[in-house]
Amino acid sequence: MTENSQPPVESNKRGNIFLKILKKVNFFGRVKNITENNFEEKKNIDELLVESLNTKRLPSLRQMKYLPRFLSKKEKIIMRFSVSAIIICLILIGYIFLKNNLVDKPAYGGTYTENLVGYPQNINPLYAQLNEVDRDLSKLVFAGLLKEDASGQLIVDLAKEWFVDEAKTKYTFKLKEGVEWPDGEKFTSGDVLFTIEAIQNPDYKSPLRASWTGVQASIIDEYTVQFSLPAAYDSFLTNLTVGILPVHLWQDIFPENAELAELNVKPVGLGPYKFDSFVKDKQGFIKSYTLVRNEKYHQRKPYLEEITFKFQPTFEAAVESLKNKNSDGLSYLPQNLKDQLETRKDLNYYFLSLPQYTAIFFNQSKNNALADKKVRQALNLSISKEKILTEVLNGQGQIIDGPILPGMPGYEERGGETFNVEEAKKLLAEAGWKKKEIANSAGATATTTEIETDGNGLSKFLYKDGQELAIQLTTTNQPQSAAIGELIQKYWQSVGVRVTLANVDISKIQKDIITERNFEALMFGEILGSDLDLYPFWHSSAAASQGLNIGGFRNESADKLLEAIRKETNQDQKASKLKDLQKIIKDELPAIFLYNPNYTYVVANKIKGITIEKIFSPSDRLNNINDWYIKSKKGFK
Structure with a gap:
């Protein structure tokens, strides 16, 4: 070997080592079959070196800004069109998705005003049966062990669950714990016992007394009550929809004076709404009555924040008030007055049968x-x-x-x-x-004023x-x-x-x-x-x-x-x-x-969420009032 031939050999040796490295590495992480013979044909060694050192599959945004420098005019036009098409497709997909999945959902807030014919007298479950206005107000202020849903089926309210023996003469109810009266007092079995015994006490003069004849109510523990019947009574559970009174407020009122108590016009109950205020006219009649949402309500709170009832002396006055948009609804519309509301196009009519x-x-x-x-x-x-x-x-x-x-x-x-x-x-x-x-004897009619x-x-x-x-x-x-x-x-x-x-x-x-x-x-x-x-x-x-x-x-x-x-x-x-x-x-x-x-109920169409399937009393139109709403917000299904 001559002196002049050695450097190329050393250079080839280094090149051989570098080629072995390149055979192991490429941009996609796969081994390339790069041989010494075809290396020069496929890529320049400098390009291959850069490629081997780039460990990312995709170029970065910083790198992407240099892309137009390497594209022809035609390629640039194709690229812009493609990007625009992708953006438009993404917008359409987003729109369709939102349209199919984004809906109006109830939001809290809003006030509802309804006309009633008559005046409140005793907003008290013991006496409400005697007056339709009292029944409506009691429905919202008070809660029972059970209640009726929008379809008229009995479901739990203050009760958590109940059990019936085989003879159907003993009904045991477990009460919900943690329920509070609006004043902060705890709801217990004592409230239930007091209410039933008050109904049964003749001194209270409750019209419900006949429905509770022979029933013995007793306390098992603080949150358990039992009812013993003298014989099976197929419809007894319906009795348990009666509103419960707070014993701590009523126990000091003499039964003989119960109908005179202030609690009959300023009631305290466990219903979805509570008393707020009322307005009287010069003659002492209550003209309007306002309820507000009970923030201590034991179930989901109602969406409507406030409900005001306006009391009218006649159905004509009630219809006129609704016609002039002084209210949002009317508890009952006589058929002979329906034509008077033709000018108001924002009303929904609910035609119901009533027992x-x-x-x-x-x-x-x-x-x-x-x-x-x-x-x-x-x-x-x-x-x-x-x-x-x-x-x-x-x-x-x-x-x-x-x-x-x-x-x-x-x-x-x-x-x-x-x-x-x-x-x-x-x-x-x-x-x-x-x-x-x-x-008279002459055949003439006798004159008499009698x-x-x-x-x-x-x-x-x-x-x-x-x-x-x-x-x-x-x-x-x-x-x-x-x-x-x-x-x-x-x-x-x-x-x-x-x-x-x-x-x-x-x-x-x-x-x-x-x-x-x-x-x-x-x-x-x-x-x-x-x-x-x-x-x-x-x-x-x-x-x-x-x-x-x-x-x-x-x-x-x-x-x-x-x-x-x-x-x-x-x-x-x-x-x-x-x-x-x-x-x-x-x-x-x-x-x-x-x-x-037939029973016709009228409500402005701004009130949403009304589902009335069946009613057994006019006040049953309010069974699902917790779901009624005016305000809404967007949300996914």
Whole structure:
């Protein structure tokens, strides 16, 4: 080897070592088959060195800014178009995703105002059954062990769970712990026991007393109560929806003075809302009543922050207020007034069925003529129920002849119209009621201020033993009720009965008329409730002044059937017993059953979240009020 040949050999040796390294490394981390022979053909060694030292798969943003320097004009145009297309596609994908997944969700806040006809008197679960306004307010202020959901099903409220023994005579309830009254006091079994015992105490004069007859309530521990029944009672659980009173506030109030307590107008309960304020007019009537959200509520708090009820003397005034946008809703819309709201296009109408019958109840102790069954039968036959339905109710309802309503076990379609004037006159004649001759011997009609004539020498109305057949018919002063009253007056007078109408203010009908049984014939509506139990309305134990047996009906056979119906769990047997009960009531005729009305609820469409599937009482329209909302926010499904 010569001296001149050695350096190239050394250089080749270093090149060989470097080539071995390059064979092991590349940009993608894979071994390249780079041989000594084809190395120069594939890449320049400098490029390969840079590539081998770059450990990242993708160029950095800093590197990307130099990319245009290496692109041709055509490549730049293609690149810009591609980037624009990608951006547009991403925007469209984002829009579609948000459209399909982003929705309006309820947000807290907002005020709802509703018109009610009437005035609050006792916002107290013990007495609320007697006044529709009180029922509405009590529904929001108080909570029971159980409650009804939007579909009318019973679910837990203050109760955590309950157990029933095999005989269905012992009901044990576990209460929710950690529940507080608005003033911070703890809710316990003592509150439940006090409420039930108050209902059962005759000194409190609660109309619910009949529903709790024979039930023994007892405390097992601080959060457990037990109810013992004398016999199985199929609908007992419905009783447990009654609102619970705070014993620490009521225990010092004498039962005899309970109806006078301030807590009846400034109630304290465990419901979703609590009392805030009210405004009275110069006469002392409460004109508006405001409730605010109960921040200590034991379930999810309602979305609406505040609810204000405005009390109107008549449905006309209530409709006018709604028409002028002074309120957002109306508790009940009579069909004859619906046209007045045509100018307001932002209203939603909810058409609901209601287990209610409107009837004429007879107080036989106030008018001896009504004690005669033939007279009552004649009064029934002289009324055209079909005309009442078509001319006054615009067909919104169903004609009935007894207390069993459509949908109840034992209900049967009526046979047809019972209107029969001639048969009515015949029955009155059989009962001894006849027109009185008032013509003198010359055939001239005698002049008298006491007896009206029919123009043929006879009295216009019927007499018996010198006594005129006269009845006072009492109803509320609402136009629909007054219109029906005038029709009935016309029908009864057509068969010789003098009828005077007494239209009483709706705020006074309960206290002055029903409670005192101060009427001869009363046209009034009774709501049966979710259990469709006729016991409180027709059992003799409820015939006292504070009971719901308005006509004072007493019948031993009917009492036994009512007691048996409560215990019956077989629906076929229950239906059979109810049919037997209806036969007794239709035969004795303590009341003339007129119709089962439809119920129309009106609310502005700004109120969202209303889901009303079924109601058993007008106040049930508020069952899911916790879900109602005005304000909203965006959120994902």
